[in-house]
Amino acid sequence: MKKDKLKIGIYELTGCAGCALLILDCENELVDIFQAADIQSFLMAKSDNIDGELDIALVEGSVSTEKDIEELMDIRKRAEIVVAIGLCSMVGGIQGRFCDEKEWKENFKKVYGDIEMTHTKPVQSKPIDAYIKVDYYLPGCPIGKEQFLNFFTRMLRGNPPERYPQPVCVECKYNENDCLLKKGILCLGPLTSGGCGAICINHNLPCVGCWGPVEGGNWISEYYLLKEKGFDDELIKNKMANFSGTKIAEVSEQLRK
Amino acid sequence: MKIVKLKKENLFPFLESLSKEADLWAPVQKYENKHSFQLIKDFSQIDLKYTRTILPPKKLFLPPTFNMFLATEQGYEEDFSHVTKKILFGIHPCDIHGLLILDRFFQHVFDDPYYSKARQNTLILGHSCWPDENCMCKSTNTHIIEEGYDLFFSELETAYLVWIGSSEGDDCIRIKPGIFDEDITDEDIQIYIKWHNERDKAFQVDINFIAMPDLMELKYENPLWEKLGDACLACGSCSNVCPTCNCYNVLDKPLLNKYASEIGRCWDACTLESYSEVAGGENFREKRAQRLKLWYTHKLQAYISKYGKPACVGCGRCASTCPVDINVQTVAKALEGKDMDTFWNRLSKEVTK
Numbered sequence: 001m002k003k004d005k006l007k008i009g010i011y012e013l014t015g016c017a018g019c020a021l022l023i024l025d026c027e028n029e030l031v032d033i034f035q036a037a038d039i040q041s042f043l044m045a046k047s048d049n050i051d052g053e054l055d056i057a058l059v060e061g062s063v064s065t066e067k068d069i070e071e072l073m074d075i076r077k078r079a080e081i082v083v084a085i086g087l088c089s090m091v092g093g094i095q096g097r098f099c100d101e102k103e104w105k106e107n108f109k110k111v112y113g114d115i116e117m118t119h120t121k122p123v124q125s126k127p128i129d130a131y132i133k134v135d136y137y138l139p140g141c142p143i144g145k146e147q148f149l150n151f152f153t154r155m156l157r158g159n160p161p162e163r164y165p166q167p168v169c170v171e172c173k174y175n176e177n178d179c180l181l182k183k184g185i186l187c188l189g190p191l192t193s194g195g196c197g198a199i200c201i202n203h204n205l206p207c208v209g210c211w212g213p214v215e216g217g218n219w220i221s222e223y224y225l226l227k228e229k230g231f232d233d234e235l236i237k238n239k240m241a242n243f244s245g246t247k248i249a250e251v252s253e254q255l256r257k
Numbered sequence: 258m259k260i261v262k263l264k265k266e267n268l269f270p271f272l273e274s275l276s277k278e279a280d281l282w283a284p285v286q287k288y289e290n291k292h293s294f295q296l297i298k299d300f301s302q303i304d305l306k307y308t309r310t311i312l313p314p315k316k317l318f319l320p321p322t323f324n325m326f327l328a329t330e331q332g333y334e335e336d337f338s339h340v341t342k343k344i345l346f347g348i349h350p351c352d353i354h355g356l357l358i359l360d361r362f363f364q365h366v367f368d369d370p371y372y373s374k375a376r377q378n379t380l381i382l383g384h385s386c387w388p389d390e391n392c393m394c395k396s397t398n399t400h401i402i403e404e405g406y407d408l409f410f411s412e413l414e415t416a417y418l419v420w421i422g423s424s425e426g427d428d429c430i431r432i433k434p435g436i437f438d439e440d441i442t443d444e445d446i447q448i449y450i451k452w453h454n455e456r457d458k459a460f461q462v463d464i465n466f467i468a469m470p471d472l473m474e475l476k477y478e479n480p481l482w483e484k485l486g487d488a489c490l491a492c493g494s495c496s497n498v499c500p501t502c503n504c505y506n507v508l509d510k511p512l513l514n515k516y517a518s519e520i521g522r523c524w525d526a527c528t529l530e531s532y533s534e535v536a537g538g539e540n541f542r543e544k545r546a547q548r549l550k551l552w553y554t555h556k557l558q559a560y561i562s563k564y565g566k567p568a569c570v571g572c573g574r575c576a577s578t579c580p581v582d583i584n585v586q587t588v589a590k591a592l593e594g595k596d597m598d599t600f601w602n603r604l605s606k607e608v609t610k
Contacts, residue, residue, distance in 0.1 A: 032513045153511040162508065165531035169492035173578075174321035174524065176312045178288040179494065181580040190490035190580075216530035218545065221488050224604050225581060 006055040006156060009041040011075055013061030013068045014125065015093060018142035019086035020044045020060055026145055036156055054079040056155060058138075059128055062088040062096050062245075067120035069131060076132040083161075084134045085148075087141040087212045089127060092245030096125040127245060136161050139193045141210040141243065147195050164195045167214045168207050172198035180206050181222075184229045186239060191217035209243040219251040259421045261430060262438040262445065263410075268417065269300045272346060274432050279342035279380070282317060284310055294345065305347055305412070308389045309572055313500030314345060314352050315359060318375040321497070322523040325371060325507075329517040336519075337371070343379040349386040350402035351394040351570040355500030356381070357405045358568060362503045371522070380425060383409035388460050391573030393586055395457070396464040399570040413448050464589045466567045469557040472592040477550070481591055486546025487608065488581045488601035489528070495552065495584065496526030498574040504532070527551050553588055 012020050024045055026033065033039070041049040057079035063069055076082055084090045104124045128134060138151050138161065151161040168189040172179075175198055180187040187206035189198070193214040200207055219240065226236045237255075241248040263271065272281060280296055284307040287293040292307040294314060312321075319339075326333045356376075363372040383406040394400040402409065407426035410417040419437065421427050430437045496502040506525040511518045525532055528548050533541040542548045560568035575584035582599035590597055 029513055036513065149513060150510055153513045154509075156513075157511055159509075159511070163531070165534075166529055167490075167492050169490075169494055170497065170524075170526070170529070173312070173494050173497035176287065176293050176310075176316075178291045178311065179578060179580060182578065190492045216491055216545075218488075218490050220608070221490055221581060221604060224607055225490075225600060228600070228603070 005036070005038040007040050007053065008037045008056045008058070009051075009054045009075070009079065010039070010044075010058045011041065011060065011071070012043060013059065013072065013089070013128070014064040014095065015061030015086065015088040016142075017044065017060070019089075019140070022140075022142040022145060023058075023148060026149060029149060033152065037152075052078065056081045056083060058083050058085050059089050060086050062093045062125045063123065063128055063131055064095060064125040065120040065122050069123070072128055072131055081135045081155075082128075082132060083136045083138060083151075084128050085138045085140075086143050087139065087210065087243060087245075088125075090129075090137050090139055090245075091212045091243075091247055092125050092127045092130075093141075094242060096127065096245035097241045097243075097248065125245075130246070137163075139164050139195060139211045141212070144195055144197075164193050164211075165215045166194045167217065168192045168194045168196065168198050168201070168211070170194050171196070172201045172207075174198075175202055177201045180204075181225070186226055186229075186231055186236070188222075188239065190214075190222055191219060191240070192243075208239070211243075213244050213247040220254055223251075223255060259427070260441065261419050261421065262441050263417045263419050263436060264438075265415055265417065267433075267436040268410075271433055271436060272300065272344075275344055275380075275429060279344050279378075281344045281346060283346040287311065294347075303347065305384060307347075308386065308392070309349070309574055309577065311574075311578075312498060313355055313572065313574065314348055315355070315500055315503070317343060317345060317379065318356075318359070318372050319503075319505070319522075319524075322521060323371075324510075324519045324521050326520050327517055328509075328520055329515075333520075335370075337374055339371070340374045340378055343375075344382060345379055346382040347384045348381060348406075349384065349572075351392075351397075351399045351572040352500055353381060353383055353402045353405045354394075354397075354399040354570040355572065358501045358570070359503055361564075380408075380429065381406045382429075385409075385411040387456060389573070390461050391576040391584075391586065392460060393462045393464060393569070393571035393573060395460040395571070396462060396466055397567055397569055397571035400456075400460075411449060411452075413445065413452065416445070418445065418449055462586055464586065465593070466557070466561065466569070466589070469567065469589060469592065470561045473554060473558040476592055482546040482550050484601050484605045485549050485583055485588070486544055488604045489545040489549055489583055490581055491528060491530055491545050491548070492580075493526035493529040494578050495575045496528055497524055498578045500570055500572055500574070501556075501568050502526065527555075549583065553585075556585060557589065557592075 010020060057075045063072060087093050154161050171194050172189055180201060185206050188209040189207040191213060192207050192209045193211040196211055223236055282294050283297050283303045284292045285295040285302045286304045292310045294310050297303060323339045324336045326335045363369040406422040408429060409420040504525045505522050508521045509518045510521055556569045557567060569585050576586050582601060587597060587599050
């Protein structure tokens with residue numbers, strides 16, 4: 001007997017909606033996706049959305065308002081499995097780069113002034129696992145088509161998704177690229193989660209870290225290496241912080257020592 | 258073994274007739290001073306003045322990623338689409354030695370059909386070379402080659418001396434009769450000997466590899482490993498570019514529209530954190546220092562103890578790849594107790610400041 005179709009919801013918190021758009025962009029597979037699963041909620045794709053019990057919730061975007069927190073808590077209650085998709089959801093995204101609360105408040109004031117938000121209250125942007133338990137993570141900015149389809153199909157078959165614990169350098173070498181870091185270019189490949197196919201370096205552009213920090217990246221060594229190659233301290237830290245969200249907090253701590 | 262002579266101007270016509278039967282792969286300049294074995298469409302692309310390619314020739318036998326088979330409910334369908342008839346031209350002695358080491362891994366105890374089929378379908382046409390500052394093949398004794406090729410081209414001033422290493426090689430030179438000359442003059446021999454002596458003197462690196470198993474044992478708990486671990490970027494590049502690294506991972510890629518999975522295979526590296534992770538999330542070698550120790554134990558100790566020679570063929574790829582100076586040359590020298598100006602030494606001073 002075939003089990004009922006999995007009930008899936010796709011949700012967007014604070015972000016560019018690129019990850020949801022990427023799912024819609026799987027044009028050749030869309031019919032298969034909608035046939036294989038019962039897509040209960042997908043704001044970008046359909047209007048008759050149901051907020052009921054779910055087998056899997058895919059959550060894109062970071063948490064940056066109290067409304068986001070409420071929505072996220074509600075998703076967690078309804079879903080058996082919650083998956084953080086994309087950089088914002090996993091590490092807080094570009095908007096999550098300021099981890100110091102005082103600094104965040106100052107920056108907020110600089111941008112918005114003393115304005116009083118009426119519909120919801122802003123909070124410092126954080127990854128979703130700052131609030132709820134997350135079962136799986138799918139990295140990317142946005143997530144990759146191949147990874148998403150692989151992930152989706154594995155979930156349908158009841159298998160856990162692949163993890164992406166390897167840095168960009170692995171695929172970069174698979175493609176026989178010349179190492180930019182070795183040439184003295186500020187490339188964040190060794191610190192960044194692979195899966196993108198090293199697409200930037202394939203086009204002779206350095207990795208900016210958009211897939212987020214890789215597990216076990218050696219930030220201290222790369223920091224000193226870049227310093228030695230003549231890059232400015234602030235530039236290195238800014239580049240490292242861009243896509244690292246809350247992750248850079250520990251690194252700054254280590255570098256201060 | 259027979260040696261014949263080929264005039265330089267006859268090389269491309271010879272390769273052209275050969276490549277009617279198979280895909281010709283040869284070194285091509287990919288970046289400034291960086292080469293790659295590529296499928297040759299235009300003979301003018303071939304650059305025989307290269308020292309080493311970024312990736313070793315293992316990529317032609319086991320590509321970085323490929324599908325092994327399609328698993329269905331009924332069984333499985335093998336996929337050998339990476340196996341095509343190939344001619345690998347311009348491969349240097351160190352890389353031929355590298356293939357002989359891979360043969361040991363993939364053919365001697367259990368036969369890996371994905372490797373063997375590709376190997377059987379590839380002609381190896383070697384080419385002589387000249388060392389740069391990273392070449393260690395004289396120390397590993399892999400600067401000359403006596404087996405493992407079908408033809409080997411030693412470049413003289415106006416001609417090649419061509420060693421015929423197999424019956425397939427012998428068949429090759431019969432494809433274009435008349436261009437190979439069996440009459441090698443005394444002058445040719447003198448030029449060859451002179452070239453050989455000069456090349457021997459051109460090596461800049463000298464490492465006593467036979468001492469390495471003992472030094473590895475004596476320095477197994479040495480603080481050197483922590484220093485290396487602190488600097489290592491854990492990028493896995495040393496393994497990916499190594500002609501004898503052979504570890505791989507197997508990945509399932511389930512198909513969405515069919516109850517089946519493609520079973521893929523990709524290169525893996527023991528220097529990556531995920532390599533030693535097992536079910537349940539435990540990791541045998543969580544620290545970079547432990548992983549580097551494993552890599553160097555394999556290259557400099559275990560293989561030498563078992564087979565009397567290192568699992569390093571001295572190609573120098575790790576040295577021209579690692580951004581933080583961790584390579585066979587620097588590690589071997591550090592094990593010998595030599596003080597060097599390397600990034601990992603500078604980093605250790607910086608961090609303990």
